[in-house]
Amino acid sequence: MEKLKYERPFIKKLNAGLMNKFGTRTEYTPHTHIDGVAVKELVAKYGSPVFVISEKQIRRNYQNAVRAFKTRYPKVQFAWSYKTNYINAVCNVFHQEGSWAEVVSGFEYQKAKGNGVPGNKIIFNGPDKTVADLELAINDGAMIHIDHFDELYELQELLTRLNKKARVAIRVNMDTGIYPMWDRFGFNYESGQAWNAITKIMASDNLELTGLHCHIGTFMLSTAAYGVAAAKLSDLAMNIKSRFGKIIQYLDLGGGFPSANTLKGSYLPGADIVPSIDEFAEVITSTLLNYGYKQDELPLLILETGRALIDDAGYLLGSVLATKRLSDGRRATIMDFGVNILFTAFWYDHKISPAQEFTHHTEDMVLYGPLCMNIDVVRESISLPLLNKGDQVVVHKVGAYNMTQWMQFIQMRPNVVMIDVNGNPHLIRNKETIDTLHDMEVLPDYLKKFEL
Amino acid sequence: MIKKHNIQTLAEGIVHSYAQIFFSQDKVLGLLLMLCTFLDPVLGVCGLFAVMLANLVATFLGFDKTQIREGIFGFNALLLGMAIGYDYRLTPAFWVVLSFAILLAIIVQAWLTGILSKQGLPVVSLPFILTAYIVTLAIRQTQLLEVVNHNAYLLDNTFFNPFGVLDTLEEGTKSLSFPTMIKGYFLSLGAIFFQAKLATGVLVGIGLLYHSRIAFSLTLLSFCWAWVCIDLAGAEMHWLKYQAGANFIFIAIAVGCFYIVPSLYSYLSVMLLVPLTIMAHLAFFKLFSTWMLPVYTLAFSFITIVFLAMLRARSVHQYLQLIVIQYYSPEKTIYKSLSSASRYKNNLFKHIQLPFWGDWFVSQGHNGKHTHLGDWSKAFDFIILDSELKQYHNGGTEKEDYYCYNKPVIAPADGHVIEVVDYVDDNNVAAMDMQKNWGNSIVIDHGDNLYSQLSHLKKDSLKVQAGSYVKKVMLLHPVVIQVGRPSLTFISNCKIMQRWALKQQTIPYRTTC
Numbered sequence: 001m002e003k004l005k006y007e008r009p010f011i012k013k014l015n016a017g018l019m020n021k022f023g024t025r026t027e028y029t030p031h032t033h034i035d036g037v038a039v040k041e042l043v044a045k046y047g048s049p050v051f052v053i054s055e056k057q058i059r060r061n062y063q064n065a066v067r068a069f070k071t072r073y074p075k076v077q078f079a080w081s082y083k084t085n086y087i088n089a090v091c092n093v094f095h096q097e098g099s100w101a102e103v104v105s106g107f108e109y110q111k112a113k114g115n116g117v118p119g120n121k122i123i124f125n126g127p128d129k130t131v132a133d134l135e136l137a138i139n140d141g142a143m144i145h146i147d148h149f150d151e152l153y154e155l156q157e158l159l160t161r162l163n164k165k166a167r168v169a170i171r172v173n174m175d176t177g178i179y180p181m182w183d184r185f186g187f188n189y190e191s192g193q194a195w196n197a198i199t200k201i202m203a204s205d206n207l208e209l210t211g212l213h214c215h216i217g218t219f220m221l222s223t224a225a226y227g228v229a230a231a232k233l234s235d236l237a238m239n240i241k242s243r244f245g246k247i248i249q250y251l252d253l254g255g256g257f258p259s260a261n262t263l264k265g266s267y268l269p270g271a272d273i274v275p276s277i278d279e280f281a282e283v284i285t286s287t288l289l290n291y292g293y294k295q296d297e298l299p300l301l302i303l304e305t306g307r308a309l310i311d312d313a314g315y316l317l318g319s320v321l322a323t324k325r326l327s328d329g330r331r332a333t334i335m336d337f338g339v340n341i342l343f344t345a346f347w348y349d350h351k352i353s354p355a356q357e358f359t360h361h362t363e364d365m366v367l368y369g370p371l372c373m374n375i376d377v378v379r380e381s382i383s384l385p386l387l388n389k390g391d392q393v394v395v396h397k398v399g400a401y402n403m404t405q406w407m408q409f410i411q412m413r414p415n416v417v418m419i420d421v422n423g424n425p426h427l428i429r430n431k432e433t434i435d436t437l438h439d440m441e442v443l444p445d446y447l448k449k450f451e452l
Numbered sequence: 453m454i455k456k457h458n459i460q461t462l463a464e465g466i467v468h469s470y471a472q473i474f475f476s477q478d479k480v481l482g483l484l485l486m487l488c489t490f491l492d493p494v495l496g497v498c499g500l501f502a503v504m505l506a507n508l509v510a511t512f513l514g515f516d517k518t519q520i521r522e523g524i525f526g527f528n529a530l531l532l533g534m535a536i537g538y539d540y541r542l543t544p545a546f547w548v549v550l551s552f553a554i555l556l557a558i559i560v561q562a563w564l565t566g567i568l569s570k571q572g573l574p575v576v577s578l579p580f581i582l583t584a585y586i587v588t589l590a591i592r593q594t595q596l597l598e599v600v601n602h603n604a605y606l607l608d609n610t611f612f613n614p615f616g617v618l619d620t621l622e623e624g625t626k627s628l629s630f631p632t633m634i635k636g637y638f639l640s641l642g643a644i645f646f647q648a649k650l651a652t653g654v655l656v657g658i659g660l661l662y663h664s665r666i667a668f669s670l671t672l673l674s675f676c677w678a679w680v681c682i683d684l685a686g687a688e689m690h691w692l693k694y695q696a697g698a699n700f701i702f703i704a705i706a707v708g709c710f711y712i713v714p715s716l717y718s719y720l721s722v723m724l725l726v727p728l729t730i731m732a733h734l735a736f737f738k739l740f741s742t743w744m745l746p747v748y749t750l751a752f753s754f755i756t757i758v759f760l761a762m763l764r765a766r767s768v769h770q771y772l773q774l775i776v777i778q779y780y781s782p783e784k785t786i787y788k789s790l791s792s793a794s795r796y797k798n799n800l801f802k803h804i805q806l807p808f809w810g811d812w813f814v815s816q817g818h819n820g821k822h823t824h825l826g827d828w829s830k831a832f833d834f835i836i837l838d839s840e841l842k843q844y845h846n847g848g849t850e851k852e853d854y855y856c857y858n859k860p861v862i863a864p865a866d867g868h869v870i871e872v873v874d875y876v877d878d879n880n881v882a883a884m885d886m887q888k889n890w891g892n893s894i895v896i897d898h899g900d901n902l903y904s905q906l907s908h909l910k911k912d913s914l915k916v917q918a919g920s921y922v923k924k925v926m927l928l929h930p931v932v933i934q935v936g937r938p939s940l941t942f943i944s945n946c947k948i949m950q951r952w953a954l955k956q957q958t959i960p961y962r963t964t965c
């Protein structure tokens with residue numbers, strides 16, 4: 001007989017209070033494998049913590065989203081939102097599936113170009129584009145989405161100087177019934193600012209208005225908001241046609257579809273309340289199809305979906321550093337990952353599963369990260385089996401924004417591994433070392449010596 | 453009171469019935485042929501009686517006026533009248549029997565047309581032959597009619613020869629020196645009207661030449677080739693001069709220029725079919741001699757029908773082009789087809805596009821195992837599959853779970869909406885509506901006898917009404933329902949079925965993406 005696993009003794013408060021209607025739900029079905037590869041094996045080979053990305057899941061998500069839109073509307077194009085996850089291996093999975101690139105900075109632009117995306121399939125968004133960035137984008141024939149008047153004037157000046165033309169769109173912000181309204185990006189629709197910008201562009205010889213763009217928010221839980229957005233952009237497009245006789249080639253509705261994560265403070269788990277991509281697709285496409293475009297003038301529909309396509313393809317594997325009891329009697333578990341690499345822990349109550357078999361006993365606990373900082377809390381309260389030092393956990397749905405917003409603070413960034421569709425793991429980003437730091441630094445000679 | 457246009461219809465019907473013998477609607481040819489039948493007054497009367505009665509009965513029974521006017525019913529009756537009149541003495545009983553025979557011929561023709569026209573095939577002279585067999589075999593069992601040797605019988609009745617010119621004419625033509633083969637040809641033309649007279653043949657020949665040079669040249673060519681073939685085969689020659697020769701004359705017109713656009717290839721086909729027709733004729737001759745039945749033009753009817761069926765079954769319609777619109781004139785047909793080919797160069801096929809957006813899969817194609825059977829075999833059912841090849845998510849117990857549910861449907865090509873069914877309740881998953889198994893449908897007339905039907909659509913979702921004109925790719929926004937079985941079907945409307953109806957026969961058609 002196999003030796004029984006040691007389980008430390010624990011004291012549990014008798015909870016006679018209100019039960020929620022789901023009973024005492026726990027999240028502790030062990031998650032021992034990812035796409036057929038054992039978690040233990042991944043940790044042994046690539047260290048702990050480690051990010052793991054499922055290529056199969058990315059492709060599945062992408063194909064589902066494409067199907068949802070393409071079976072409802074004749075012209076659809078996705079553009080991978082680089083900021084969501086710009087590791088080249090990830091981007092190229094999307095590009096292999098047919099996605100264009102959406103970038104918001106000079107370096108993202110360089111990355112997209114470096115990955116081989118042709119300039120005219122790069123959408124250049126964002127408030128911060130330097131003159132050098134703009135010049136590059138102009139020469140590549142990229143789609144430049146203008147964010148503010150200063151950028152519009154700067155672009156015009158630059159084009160006159162270069163004696164060139166550029167394909168541009170404007171980002172429009174609008175009231176879609178959602179609070180808070182993201183009115184800091186682009187030109188406002190209701191106030192007439194957007195129309196003002198359009199008029200200026202139409203009057204300009206070297207700007208060609210090819211599209212209209214909006215991105216009404218992220219993790220949007222309302223499908224109706226997209227109907228409003230599609231209608232308002234269509235209204236602009238129709239007016240442009242009737243006033244200037246110009247047919248707008250594309251409407252870019254941005255990103256913002258939610259993933260199945262649970263937002264902090266949400267009563268129900270995310271998977272139960274977020275609308276599916278099909279529901280968003282239905283609202284957007286039926287708004288466009290019914291808006292009154294002529295059949296051959298229907299604009300191309302561009303989507304910059306980020307989060308919804310990658311979140312559930314990413315896992316974070318980590319290990320228990322220590323367990324301790326806090327002064328108020330709560331159990332605390334300290335993990336080797338924290339908000340330094342799991343930035344989204346600020347917004348989400350991430351689902352976390354143990355990576356090995358356990359008994360049925362569970363314990364409420366707080367999960368801390370490894371930082372010597374009070375903010376480093378992964379989950380304020382979670383019911384997990386009794387964890388011991390060295391045990392592994394799997395954090396789910398971490399594919400979006402973590403591998404771009406992670407910080408190198410106290411700890412270095414870990415390895416990132418992608419499991420291909422055949423179940424073979426590949427290292428796609430090396431963990432940082434002390435050399436990563438030192439390579440950047442320049443120590444003036446006079447500071448090289450000291451005596452203690 | 454009979455209205456004037458009714459009389460005109462009947463008169464036209466009579467003349468056209470004669471012209472129809474040579475697949476024509478030419479009134480001059482019709483009148484000339486009528487005249488020719490009266491060169492044997494007995495047969496002339498029998499024929500005319502048959503034609504008039506058949507057209508009246510058909511009108512009375514409520515058959516399509518256009519068909520009656522085109523002589524579709526009359527020509528079979530004409531042949532029948534002459535065939536029976538050839539064999540029996542004209543007693544009162546004879547007229548009664550002939551009248552019933554004509555009724556039978558119409559019934560047989562309606563039935564045969566129903567069967568064959570669905571496959572786009574003609575009945576040619578089958579109704580006449582079948583009816584003649586039934587009548588001949590039946591009468592032999594009775595004492596009702598008196599059999600005569602027709603030629604002798606004619607001579608007996610010299611008083612019934614108002615045309616003294618007749619014999620002079622026959623003598624005159626006989627004195628001309630034709631080669632035997634050409635002589636055989638004219639005798640065959642005459643034999644079509646049950647007359648063994650060269651003069652009749654020559655007159656018919658002149659009429660045919662007047663109607664169409666193409667048809668005339670084809671018949672002559674075909675007959676001579678048959679002559680040569682029989683000669684080479686060492687078979688007996690003499691029978692070709694009589695009714696057997698008609699087979700080669702008819703097949704020449706039918707295949708050479710009537711059902712197929714005349715071309716070098718159609719001429720070539722006639723040449724290839726002649727030996728087959730000889731073979732069929734010899735076989736039928738042997739078979740039917742057991743019962744002492746004449747074979748008439750059975751060989752021609754059989755070969756024409758099977759050959760056309762073969763042409764239709766091809767997946768690529770090359771070389772031989774089947775006629776879509778019948779102009780009843782080979783010259784006009786060839787002109788129209790050449791001019792439309794040059795006007796609509798790339799448009800021999802309508803560019804039909806699939807009626808939806810995105811990637812769909814065919815769940816049941818042409819000749820499918822489940823429901824695409826018989827007349828409805830040329831249809832496509834479409835479904836949407838995900839990367840795991842599943843049609844649904846969330847378990848698939850609700851229709852909303854299916855990817856194909858609630859997806860837009862678009863017009864496959866320009867056309868008029870001619871029928872919209874929008875009231876059938878949506879099916880639940882697993883349930884099947886056996887009565888209205890097309891569900892909500894829309895039918896679009898794309899012109900040139902091409903119709904498309906889109907079925908299994910969501911209730912109350914159709915955006916267009918009957919009568920509206922839709923452009924290719926225009927959103928019809930009926931939405932696909934009946935889980936897993938939205939379908940697209942093409943229908944060719946046969947002339948015989950004038951009105952389009954749901955459940956019409958389907959045809960294969962090429963679609964582009």
Ligand SMILES: Cc1ncc(COP(=O)(O)O)c(C=O)c1O
Nearest residue numbers: 081215218255256304305306307
């Ligand atoms: C302009 C733009 N497009 C697309 C996205 C991607 O959004 P999401 O990840 O919510 O789909 C963002 C993210 O903020 C964005 O700013």
